[in-house]
Amino acid sequence: MSTHPLEEILHPRAIAVVGASDSGGRGSGFVSPLVELGYKGDIYPVNPKYSEIMALKAYPRVRDIPGVVDYVISSIPAPQVPTMIDDCVEKGVKAVHLFTARFSETGRKDAAELEQDILRRAKSGGVRLIGPNCMGLYYPREGISFSNGMPKESGPVGLASQSGQAVHEIVDLAAQRGLRFSKAISYGNALDFNECDYLEYFAQDDDTRIIMMYIEGVRDGSRFFDLLRSTTSTKPVIIVKGGRSRSGTRATASHTASLAGSMEVWETMVNQTGAVSAEDLEELVDLATGFYYLPPIKGPRVGVAGGSGGSSVLAADICEEAGLDVVPLPVEIREKLKANGSPIWDWIGNPADFSIGYDDFNVGGMIQMMDEHENFDLLILFMSGPWFRGGDKNTKKLIEEHMKRFNVEEIKKPLLVVFQERGRGSKPDPVMQKIVNEIKKRLMDANIPLYSDIGRAARTANKLIDYYQKRK
C-alpha cells in the first residue's frame, strides 16, 4: 500500500454519517449506499433526533460513538460544521467529507469566511477534508459509495471530479460501455485536498490505469501541470474543463467558487503535458472506452468497412475531417479478391461498402484482409443488429450467424465498432433488444469498444493516436 496522504483516509475502519435521517432525503441517502455496497466496517448514523436509522443505532454526536471513527460524511447545515469538526478532532477522525454546501460558492462573504474557519479548525486538529459541496467518495472495493445503484465491481478507471453530478453521469455512461472504476472522487470546492492531490494519488495508484478528470478551476497551476506531465508518460489522463466560456465561467463561480482561466492557455498547456482534452462528458467516456479496450494505435491509416453506400461516403469524410487517413484499398487485397473470384474486386474500396457485396456480407473476408495488411493502423467497422422480422424464435442461432458474418472477435489490430442503435424513441422490440444486447456484450467481451456514430469513433481514435505519439 502506498504512503500517499489520500491512501491513509481511503480505508476507514468505521464511517459516521452526520446528519443522517430516515426521511428518504440525502441524510439516509449516504447511509443506504454503504449498506448496499457491503461496506465492511461499522456504520454510525449521527443525529440527535433519532435512536435508530435503517436498523443501525444512531448517536446524538460524533463524540458519543463508542468505537473508533476514521471517516465522517457530513450532511448537516453549514453553520453546524465548525462544532462537528471540533468533535471529529477530539474523536481522532482522519477525514471528513463535507457534502455540506452553501459556502464560498454562494458568492456571500459570511459563507466564505465560515469556510475558512472550518479549514483552520480541521488543519490545526489534523483532520483532512474532502469538499465541501461535493458527493465524496465512490470506492467499490471498499464498499463505499454516495449513491444507490452504482456498480459493485471494480475496474481500472480513476475519476476526480469537481462536480458530483458529473460523477453520476460519467459512472453511468461508462458502466453502459463496460467500464468500471477503481475510485471516483467528487471534490467540490477543494478547500483542503485539491485536484493536484487527487491527480498525484491516481498517478501512483496501482489499481488505476486510466485517469479521468472534470475540472472547473485549478488551485495550484504550476504543481498541477508538473503532475500532469509526469503522469501522462505512464497512464493516460483525460480532462474535461468546465467554464470555457463567459457564461460557463459565471456558472463555475456559483458552482464550486472556481475562477476559470483563459481557454486557449489551458488547452495549450494541457496539450503540452501530453494529457488528452475532451469537450464534454460523452467524449470523456468515449476516450476512456478507447483507452480501456484498445491496444496502442500506432498511426492514422484507417480501414473502414460495413457501411452502406452513403454511410461509407460520409464515413470517409468524417474520418478525414477528424484527422485519420482513409488510405485507398491496397492492391494486394484487390488481387486476393480477384483470385478468389470476387465479382467486385476492382469496385470495392476503403471504406468498404458492404451493401454492394450483397451475396456475402463480409465481402470475402474484407475485415480479416484489412487486419492482416500492413497498410492499416486501425479498423472501424459498422455493425447493427441482424435482420429480424419478428416471430423468429431461435435467437441464439440469429446471434451466432450474425457474429460469424463479421467474425471480429479474433481481429488483432485496434478495432472500433460503430454500433447503429435502433429504438431510441418509442419502445424497442424486446426480443430484438435482447439479441442486440447479447451481441454488444460479446463484442465488449472481445475487447472491442462500441461507439454510437462514426464521428465519435474517429475523433476518439485520432486523440488516442496523438496521445501515443506524444508518449514515444
Add this chain to the structure above:
Amino acid sequence: MSVDVLEEVFSPKSVAVVGASGNPATWGYSYTAHLLDYGFRGKIYPVNPRYSEILGIKSYPSLLDVPGSVDYVISCVPAGEVLNMLSACSQRNVKVVHLYTARFSETGRQEAAELEQQILKQAREYGIRLIGPNCMGIYCPRAGLSFGYDLPKESGSVGMVSQTGGGASGFVHMASFRGIRFSKVVSYGNALDFNESDYLDYFAGDSETKIILMYVEGVKDGKRFFDTLRKAASAKPVIITKGGRGKSGTRVAASHTASLAGFIKTWEALVVQAGAIPVRNFDEMADIAVSFYFLPPVLGSRVGVVGGGGGPSVLSADECEEIGLDVIPLPQEIRQELKGKGIQIWDWVGNPIDVSIIGGFGFTDIDMLQMMAANDNFDLLIANVNEGVIVTLSRQEGMTARLQSAVDGYMNIKKQSSKPLLTIVGEKSLGRGDLGHWSTELVSETRTRLIEVGIPFYPTIGRAANAAKKLLDYYTRRR
C-alpha cells in the same frame, strides 16, 4: 412535365416487381413483401418465369403476360437483362421504371458505363422515365410503397431525396424514433434520368411536404440545382448533407454512385446563399429535422438552460456559448420574484439552472423554466431531463414520478408559451446488461411521451444547441 410524372409515381394504380422472388434473402422478395405489408391498394404483379406464385400472389413469366395495365415497375433483374425488360415495359405502356438493378457506371468499368448509357437511350426512345439505377426507390407510406422493413406506416410532413438507399432507410428508421414521419422518400442512386433537381423541384411544390431533406453526393447540373434549391428553400426548409467532402470521401462517392464530388467550402457557401441548411451527417440532419418538425420559429439567441447538476450546468453553458447561443445571466425580475416568494437561494441560483442546489427550497427546475418562459429576456429554452443522474438518486417509483412530472411541466410550458423548448434525454443504451433494466424502459416511455406532446429531444446538450443555432440562422436570414 417531369413533376407530373413524379406525381404519378407516388400514386400508381398497379406495380410490377420484375425479378420478384420467393427467396426471402433477395430484394425481389422484399419489394413484393413491402407492397403487401404497407397495404398497397392497387394491383401487384410479381414477374419471374421460375415462380407461379410469390407470397400468395400469382406470378407472371414476363411483363407481357400481365393481364392489366402497369403504371410502375420495380426492376430487380441483373444489369444484363434490363434492356429486354425495357422493351417489354414499352409494350405495356409503363411510364416509370425504378431500377434497383445496379453494377453500372459506379463499378468504374467501361462496359458497365456503356450499358447504362444504352439503357438511358432506349428508355428515352420508349418514353419511359427512370428512377436510379442502383437505388432503393420509393418509400411513400400513404401510397403503400416502401423499400424497407419496419419503417413507419403512418405519413408525415417530411420529404427526403437521397442519393443513398441504405442511408435513407437507416435514416427513416432512426428519425422515426424521434417522432418524425415522412410524406415521401426517394432514393435515386446514379440519377441517370430523373436527377436531384427533378426530385427537389417536385418536393418544393408538393403540398404534403413541409420540410425537405437531401443527401447528395454529386450534382449533375449545378446551375439548375442551385436555382431549384433557391426556389425550394424560399418555400420550405431544405436541409442538405453532402457526401464526398474529403479526398477519400470523394473517391468513395465515385464508386458508390459514380458522382464527382466538388469542394465542400464552395458547396456549403452556395447552399447557404440559396437559403438552405448544410449539415455534416445523418445525426445532425435528424436533429435539425426534428427541430423544424416540432418547434416554433427560433427568433433570438438568448437561451435559458436547465443544465442538470453543477458540472453539467457549467458544460451546458460552455457548449451553448461555443455554438453561438447567448446564455444570459438570470434577469433581475426573476431574482426578485424568487426573493418575493421567500426562496433563500434567490441570489445564488443562475442560468444555467443548477438543479442540484435547488432541492428543498420549495421550487423546481420546472418553476424556473416557467419564469424564463414568461420573461422577455429569453428567446428559447433548453432543458436537460437528467435521467442518467435521476436513476442513481431515486428508486423506481421516485424516478417514474420525476420523469412524469418533468414531461407534464414541459407540456404546460409548451401550452403557455410560444418559445421553442428543446429537451435532452441522454443516450441510454450503448451498453451491456442494462437493457432489461426498468430505467431503460422508463426512458423509452419518456421519449415516447415527449414525441406525443410534440416536444423534440436530443441526446446531448451540444446537439440541441447546434440545432437551435441552425434554426436561428435560418429564420434570421429569412427576415
